[in-house]
Amino acid sequence: MEIKDAQYKESTSDWGVKAKAIEATIDGVVCSIPISEDNRHYNEIMKQVKAGTLTIKDAD
Amino acid sequence: MSKAAELAALIANVNKGSSLANKNFIINGGMQVWQRATAATAAVDGAYKTVDRFFNWVSGGGAYTTEQSTGHLATTGHENALKLAVTTADTSIASGDYYVIGYKIEAQDLQSFKYGSSSANAVTLSFWIRATKAGTHTLFFSKNDSTQYIYVAEYTVSASDTWEHITITILPDSNIKAGAGAIANDNGAGITIGFVLKEGSNYEGATASAWNTSKYTTSNQVNNMDSTSNTWYLTGVQLEIGEKATEFEHEPYETTLAKCHRYFVKINDDFTGSNAYHAWSSIRWGSNQQFATVALPQPIRAQATVTITGTTGVTFKCDGSSDSKTAVVHLNTEKSGLVSFYGNSLSFDPANSKAGTLFINDDSSMQFDAEL
Numbered sequence: 001m002e003i004k005d006a007q008y009k010e011s012t013s014d015w016g017v018k019a020k021a022i023e024a025t026i027d028g029v030v031c032s033i034p035i036s037e038d039n040r041h042y043n044e045i046m047k048q049v050k051a052g053t054l055t056i057k058d059a060d
Numbered sequence: 061m062s063k064a065a066e067l068a069a070l071i072a073n074v075n076k077g078s079s080l081a082n083k084n085f086i087i088n089g090g091m092q093v094w095q096r097a098t099a100a101t102a103a104v105d106g107a108y109k110t111v112d113r114f115f116n117w118v119s120g121g122g123a124y125t126t127e128q129s130t131g132h133l134a135t136t137g138h139e140n141a142l143k144l145a146v147t148t149a150d151t152s153i154a155s156g157d158y159y160v161i162g163y164k165i166e167a168q169d170l171q172s173f174k175y176g177s178s179s180a181n182a183v184t185l186s187f188w189i190r191a192t193k194a195g196t197h198t199l200f201f202s203k204n205d206s207t208q209y210i211y212v213a214e215y216t217v218s219a220s221d222t223w224e225h226i227t228i229t230i231l232p233d234s235n236i237k238a239g240a241g242a243i244a245n246d247n248g249a250g251i252t253i254g255f256v257l258k259e260g261s262n263y264e265g266a267t268a269s270a271w272n273t274s275k276y277t278t279s280n281q282v283n284n285m286d287s288t289s290n291t292w293y294l295t296g297v298q299l300e301i302g303e304k305a306t307e308f309e310h311e312p313y314e315t316t317l318a319k320c321h322r323y324f325v326k327i328n329d330d331f332t333g334s335n336a337y338h339a340w341s342s343i344r345w346g347s348n349q350q351f352a353t354v355a356l357p358q359p360i361r362a363q364a365t366v367t368i369t370g371t372t373g374v375t376f377k378c379d380g381s382s383d384s385k386t387a388v389v390h391l392n393t394e395k396s397g398l399v400s401f402y403g404n405s406l407s408f409d410p411a412n413s414k415a416g417t418l419f420i421n422d423d424s425s426m427q428f429d430a431e432l
Contacts, residue, residue, distance in 0.1 A: 001104075001105060001106045001107070009404070011345065011346070011349055011351075011402040011404050012346055013345045013346045013349070014344070014345070014346045014347070014412075019351075019400070019402050023387065026365075027104050027107060029367055029369070030367070030368075030386070030387045031365050031366065031367045032365065032366045032367070032387070033365050034363035034364065034365070036362060036363040038247060038248075038361070038362030038363060038430075039362055039363050039364070039365060039430070040431065040432065041365045041429070042365075044106075
């Protein structure tokens with residue numbers, strides 16, 4: 001699984017509630033990945049981060 | 061098998077804990093549902109590309125495509141089959157190479173196996189196979205939770221490019237009957253089945269018809285990847301409790317589709333050429349932000365990865381203003397089957413008092429992936 005260009009994305013509402021996910025390109029396709037250990041893409045991202053082969057940029 | 065023998069096998073399996081309905085632990089074993097694609101698509105390691113629920117493990121110098129093949133009803137009882145065609149041969153398999161068609165079963169659906177107890181059940185896997193390469197083939201049946209135990213089976217393809225029905229019974233050993241043999245009662249992967257095309261020496265060395273802890277195939281496995289003339293077909297996959305294979309459990313299409321929707325949903329424009337759209341209500345979330353909630357057909361296994369495909373993507377619209385996004389990045393998926401989209405940095409600031417819409421354009425699709 002080739003993962004590139006990972007970045008946290010946040011969206012904060014007028015009343016302060018925050019939605020957060022990771023945007024990344026997986027096998028050439030831009031995806032939005034939930035922050036959830038039940039999600040296989042999230043687990044692979046964190047595995048590659050731990051291995052030092054991928055970095056997740058902070059949210060803009 | 062005679063009808064009497066078939067009935068006896070069915071009764072024996074039921075007595076062991078199988079059921080007359082939903083006896084097959086493989087979803088889409090008849091290859092009915094193809095939400096992603098039916099045409100030949102290159103296999104990518106770890107990815108689901110064509111038929112629902114079956115995925116690729118591919119690493120090495122070779123390559124293959126998978127696609128839907130039709131016209132197999134008379135021979136196999138199934139109109140559709142998964143066809144694999146080698147596009148780049150690998151005649152020299154390196155130690156770490158692997159080529160496998162995989163299938164994962166959700167753990168909480170497997171509790172009736174009674175693994176981890178002295179009364180663990182035997183299970184039987186049956187399927188139709190057609191391969192250019194005759195000879196010895198293998199598959200593995202891996203119990204994932206706690207200690208990993210892997211059962212490796214050999215089977216023989218007697219004739220090249222000819223459909224054959226294979227039956228493999230997997231008996232629990234003392235490890236499976238002990239505590240470390242248990243399958244967690246959760247939504248993770250409980251069992252992984254791998255139909256081996258060829259694997260390198262790192263994965264070879266298993267004893268056939270036995271459990272081990274680290275090997276996935278035997279050295280007898282033929283190399284299905286050694287020529288671009290090779291094809292490999294699979295259909296009618298059934299896994300059931302008991303020591304005998306019984307008749308494949310055919311389901312209405314919508315039943316199988318609903319089961320597949322627990323793991324993957326694709327929403328696209330079904331009105332090709334009519335310039336029509338699917339739309340949902342949306343409201344203001346914040347400055348230059350809107351959000352909308354999409355209800356999936358049913359609860360999904362886990363929070364899903366969301367992909368927007370197509371040229372135009374989705375459009376947020378409110379009070380005469382609109383902005384299209386090909387990567388709607390903010391979401392919040394729940395096991396309820398509700399997915400919320402957050403459109404960020406829109407070109408307009410939606411009014412608080414006015415409802416908007418989120419619609420998917422007719423050249424695009426939304427995909428929700430909660431596969432194991």
